[in-house]
Each structure stands twice: as structure tokens, then as C-alpha cells.
Amino acid sequence: MRLPSLLASLALTSFLTACVATPPAEVSKGFIDGRTTDQGLAVMQAFVPAQPIGVTRGNAEMAADFLDLEFRMESGRALPVLTRFDGPITIGLRGDVPPVATSELQRVLGRMRNEAGLDVSMASAGTQPSITIEFMPKSTLRRAVPSAACFVVPNVGSFGEYMKARGTAATDWGRITHRKQATIFVPSDTSPQEVRDCLHEELAQAMGPLNDLFRLPDSVFNDDNFHAVLTGFDMLMLRVHYAPELRSGMNEAEVAARLPAILARLNPAGQGRGTGPKAMTPRSWISTVEATFAGRSGARLSMADRLIGIARAQGWNDGRLAFSYFARARAKTGSDTSGAIADYNEAARIWRNTPGAAIHVAHVDMQLSAFALSSGQFDEVIRMTDRAVPVARTHQNASLLSSLLAMRAEALEATGRDAEARSARLDSLGWARYAFGSDTQVRARMGDIASLAARGRRG
Template sequence: MRRFLLPMYLLLAACVPISPNETATRAAFVDTSLPAMKVFSVPRPQVTTASNADIARDFMDLSMGLESGRALDVFTRFEGPITVRLVGEVQPTVPSDLNRLLHRLRNEAGIDIAYTTSDTANITINAVSRANIQRFLPQAACFVVPNVSTFAEYRQARRSNRVNWGRITDRTRLGIFLPNDASPQEARDCLHEELAQALGPLNDLYRLPNSVFNDDNVHTVLTGYDMLILRAYYDPMLRNGMNRTQVMNRIPTILARINPAGEGRPATRLSRTPRPWIEAIQRALGPGSSPNARRAAVNEALSIATAMGWDDHRRGFTHYAMGRILQSTNPEAARHQFLQADAFFARSSETGLHRAYVASQLAAFALSEDRPDEALHLTSTAIDLAAQHENAALLSTLLMLRAEALDLSGRVSAGADVRLDSLGWARYGFGSDWAVRAKLREISALNPLNRARGSL
């Protein structure tokens, strides 16, 4: 189940408050229409640099357990060709995003999977309203269920063992439920996460720095690491119904064959992530917590991370979470937390996207404090990282920040070009026109020139 954590790129507005009924400025848009939506075309997955020893351990933890921490008795997957269909009021971008994903799964993971219109499909993707999803799973943006195809079937079976992942012994039929009233990017993110879970691992691990199989939601499309895990998952040496020992005995041989580069790399053997840290992070960032509860939870998470002696991305993510929570009440303390987060993220070559998120926050501070050159420097590398990882919401945010920094440095024409480029990506990342314009107003409000002119 995809957790409904707050996206990392949506908290820039705390630097300068604005009201929802403010009108746009000259920096926001020049006419009443927005340019056409932009979409990603050629995937650029990063090849994993992890050792096979680490990947084997990750594979076992991902494949033989649930997110709750419960161990699974048997390994389950589909056997034979897999078919996928779409039903419901599907957003216009979903069919093409699904086709791109299926193409990647065939070519990168070697999975025999294809689209169909038949009602006998192995996997049925149901486009339903967010309200319908949250009626049954309030914290989920989307979810996947075994042994059903439609929402009506799920409603009837939802309290039975028929849809209990811990009780299944094979996979033949599954239902995925994704929102049809979310942004195109959120719908696509749900496709990637839920289809990957429908096909393969049911667990998520916070210790993975470069994976969708991680509840931190940093990565939103399947990475090179994820495709390697799925390729191993459907290797002929494994089969449905194997127990843990049988899988564990075969996975080193599989990885040696499909990922020979990982054989000679030293293992990092990151420590396991304790449940109290996971629960504290979820309380801090998930829905339903009061501001005081969020602060208490993130302080608890940071205490645990410090006591564990972490110096990896989990420590960085904890500082980032702290920065987000402090941002509206203590901006200077928040900036300090973002800088600490960046220092920990900088220790690994696999956390470039994490640093791009930090860059968006630090660039917002630089812009609001009349340091355009610093904002331009921070956004320069981050923009390509956001594009490489197909995160249109982050990409458009960074471009908007860069446009304001160019304006502030006197390069108004260049700023207008960058701002125009940001809008097509924003339509994919944020969806509706009002959401795009709200993001423009939010970032425009950071620019001291706009505040000085009294236009906001």
C-alpha cells in the first residue's frame, strides 16, 4: 500500500505566507491559458552500484515479508504470461504511462507482460475516485489486493482471508485501485508502485536508497535497482510456493548471472530499520497528526537515528523531515536541518535525487533572502536529476525557482523562458490549472522584488 505521506517538494510556501485568494503577478503567467502538458519520453534508469551480497539480503527481506513486519511462509508470483487491463474513468495520461511501464518491465526486467482488454486479465487496474479509496484505506493514495478484479469484488471480500496477502499461496488475479481525480504524476506513481507490488515484493525497506520499494516516497518511478529485483523475482530458478530456505539458496546464483558487476563489490550491510523509527516517521509525516504530535514524533525519530549511529540516507531523511516540520514556525532551524540532511545525502552516489529535494528547499531560502546566484547554483544540477527521475512536480518547482532567481538577477527574458518551460511540467506534476497557478504564486511570493512592489 502506497502511504499517503506529504510529498517532499510541496513545502516551499512556509518561507513566505500567501492567501488562497491572491491574484497572480506578471511572473506567474501572461495569459489565461497554460501551455500543453509535457510528458517524459525516454527512461533514464540509473544502473545500481550495490553489491550482490547486499542485493541478496534485500531480495530476501523484500520478498519474504510484509510491510507490517510479518514474515511470509512462501514465495509467490505469477507463472506464465501476465495480462493487464484498465477499467473505469481513466485519466488521459494513464494509458500511455501504463504502456511505457509495461515496455520497461518487458525489456529491463524480462517479464512476459502485456496489455489486454479481456475481463480475464491477471491484473485489473481500476480507476476510481480518491474518496472511494480513502473510504476503505484512509492513509492510502492507491492500493493492490489479491484475488479480486473489481471494486465491487473488493468491497465484498475485504474482511476475508481471500484478500489477505499473508494467506495467499500463488498469484493469478489481482486488482489495483488508483485515483482518477489526482494529478497525472500521482496516477503514474501509483501505477509504478502498485504494479511492481502486484508482480513482485510485498515489503518496503527504508534502508534502500535508490528504490520505489521504500515508504519514503523519494523515488516515484521504478529504478534500475527495482528492475533488477524484478528480473531476479521472475528468474526460472525460482517458482511459486518456494519456502524461504529454497529462495535463499538460489538467489546468489541468480544474481551472479544477471548482475555480474555486483559480484566484486564490497557489501555495505546497512543495519535494519527498527519499527519505532518507522512508526515515528509515519506519525510525523502522515495525515491526522497535530503540529505538536508531528514535532514530538520527528524528535523521537531523530533520537533513534542518532542512537543507531546512522550516517546513511535514513539519517538524512530524518533531518529532512525535521526541517519540513520546523519550516513554518522556525525557518532558521529548518534551514539548519536541511543542510544537515544534505551533508548525509552527499555521502552516497545513490542519493542524488534526495539532494535535489534539499536543493529546492535551500533555493527557496536563497531566493527569499535576495541571493539569486546561490539559488541558480542550487537548482542547476537538481533540475537534471529531477528530469532523470521523471519527477515533473519537483522539476517544475525547481524551474520556477530558477526563473524567479533569473528575474532577481536582472535576466528577465531568460527567466520568462524558464518559467514557460516549467508550466508544461507543472501540468503533469500538479494537475489542474488552479494547482499550477497556486504553485506559481507560491514561488513568486518568495521573490523580494514582488514583495517590494506590493504585488502580493
């Protein structure tokens, strides 16, 4: 299940809301209208196939990750057996299918075939697909499941079937022993990036592991939502899930006994490498994360303080501690600038020492660039975006990339580098179309960032 908003993106929104004291009716002189420019239409960008983000950790640690992904639900409920599809997996589309959906689906299916070795393809016309992807208005999905942007359900072939069967044993993942049919529900009226992100995460969970783990730095199977597309770790988990040594109906002990040999065969570079297994994340920390990001503004700081306290009591020095500092930095934004910057820097320090967390550091650079832009530290914005923009491209995160490029354009313009600024701004607009969808949302985001730069110019 994908959350309705990216936790990693909320901090920038919070920063812009807090720091733009007046409505951003005026934007900087360099702002280009989101629809037309004197160079023509700002065309929506799209990512081309790229080298996937590789596996970064040792097999012993990933074996424990696999078991916790396979035999737990996001609620913490245990799953009795491993389940998977038998034979070829086919995918069908129905409903109000967005223009980008087919190409994005074909791209991710190609990756699943090439990187995970899955026998997966589009369903032939007139046949019943193994997995149906149904698109419908976001408002319809939210009425059914308010906490999800998109989600997958077993043993149904349509939204109508789901509404009739929900709450019954048929749609309970814990009651099935084989996967025969599933449907993924995705909003039709959302941005191209959100469509793509839903396809990646929900297809992977429809076929493979059902859980999300906050401790994973290198995976979309993580509710922090920093990773937007399937990583090398995710593809390895799918490859293990369909390894011939495993079968539907095996319990955790049976799978655990076979995992070392499977991982040694599929990922020989991970043998004897890295740290051992990490402890499960307690529900108290997960519940506090939810309260920190969804709660009232007055309670968020105390919740974030509690997050850090739990993380330290657990003895963590990994991404969960970093995320705790990230959450507290967000809670401090608008009321304690120096404290927020210190917490962002502490989060970045931990993530820099965490394999697979380069995208997390890039998100921190975005937050710190916003502070620097609003305080007139334009050279610092250029320095931070220099290192963060390539990371955002590699990880195919258009919302992060467009925001970084917009900040970079403002800083370049403020330092007299007009030609570079114009190029960065046009690039930003193209990625913003992919990330945010409508012209209205694109212009709002660009206008907010331009207002930060205007504040910085005023000193």
C-alpha cells in the first residue's frame, strides 16, 4: 500500500508554507510561465532506462529482511505461509487509464523480466489477467481506503468485486495459500510520477513481499517513500520470492532454512559482507511516525522528540534514527530555523554512512537549499544542488529533481549566471510537469520557490 503523500516531500511543503509570509502573487523576474516560453512549450520530461540502483548490503542482513517482508503485514500481523503466483503472470489494465500508464507499465515489466527473472507480461485480449490494474478517480479510492494513495487486493478482478468482498476471508492476505488473482487500484486523476510510483510498489507487492520496513535504506518497501522506483534490493527480493527452491505454502522456518543457499547463488557478492540482521522496528516508533506527520502542528514536535528517544533507546544508529531527526527538523521548520538546520544536518550525517541512502541525503540537501535560498546564501544553494541533482536523476525522482533545479535556477540568476539559470529553469519545468501534473500545481510550486529567492534577495 502506498501512502497518500510522500513523507519525504512534506517537509519542503511545510517549509514553503512557513517561510512565505505573504501569498506568492509575485514571482521573480526570471520565472517562466508553466505553459509557454519564448523558446516554445516546456515539454514534460520522462526518464529513460538507466542502470538500476544496485544491492549494497550483505546476504545475512538481507535474509532477515526477506523473512520480515514475507511473513509480516504492515500492521504487524504475522503471515503463516509464503504465497506466490504459479506459472506466468499476466497484467491487464481497465478503467480510465492515464496516457502514461501503458508506457510506464511496459517499462517496469521489462525491468522485472530482466532484473528479477520474472515470467511476466501483458495479458492477451479477452483473457483473465493474473493482476488487473484498475484506474478510477482519487475521490472514489479515498472513500474506500482513506489511508492509501493506491493499494492491492487479492482474489478480486474489479473495484465492484472488491466492494462486495471486502472484510471477508476472500480479501484477507493472511487466509490465502496461493496467489491466483489480484487487483491494484490506482487513481486516474493524479500526476504521471504518482502513477509510476504506484505501479512500481503495488506490482511488486502484488507479486512478492507484502510488508514495508522502515529499516530498509535501499528499497521501495519502506513507508518513508524516499525511493520512488524499484531498486536492486527490491529486484533481488522478487527473484528470491520466485526461486525454484521455494513454493507457496512454506512456513517461515522452511523458507529460512533455504535462504542462505538461495542468496549465495543469486547474490554471491553479498557473502560475508556487511552487518548482521537488524531488529524489528517496534510499533511504538511506527505509530509515533504516523502521529508526527499526520498530527496537529502543536503536537508534532513532541512526537518527533519521542521518535528520537525511542530510536536512541533501541540503540539504533541507522536510517531510522536519521529519519527521526528528519521528522523533528520538519516539525521545527517555521519556528526554530537553527534547530531545524541542525537536525537536518544530523540526519544527513547518519544517512551518509548508510549504504543505499544517497537519495535520503539529496532530500536533506533540498531542505537545506530552501533555507539557504531564503537567506540569500546563493552560492551555498548552487553547491548543494550540484551534488543533489545527479542523485535525483539517478533515482528517477522528478518531484525532488524539479524542486532542486528550480532552486538552482533562482540561485544562478541571483549570482548573474542568467544563461545557466534559464536552462535549469526550463529543465525544472519539464520535470515538474511529470512530478506534479497540472499547470496550476507546477506554477504554484515554482512560484513558491521564486518567493523564497525574492526573500533572500531582500536580505
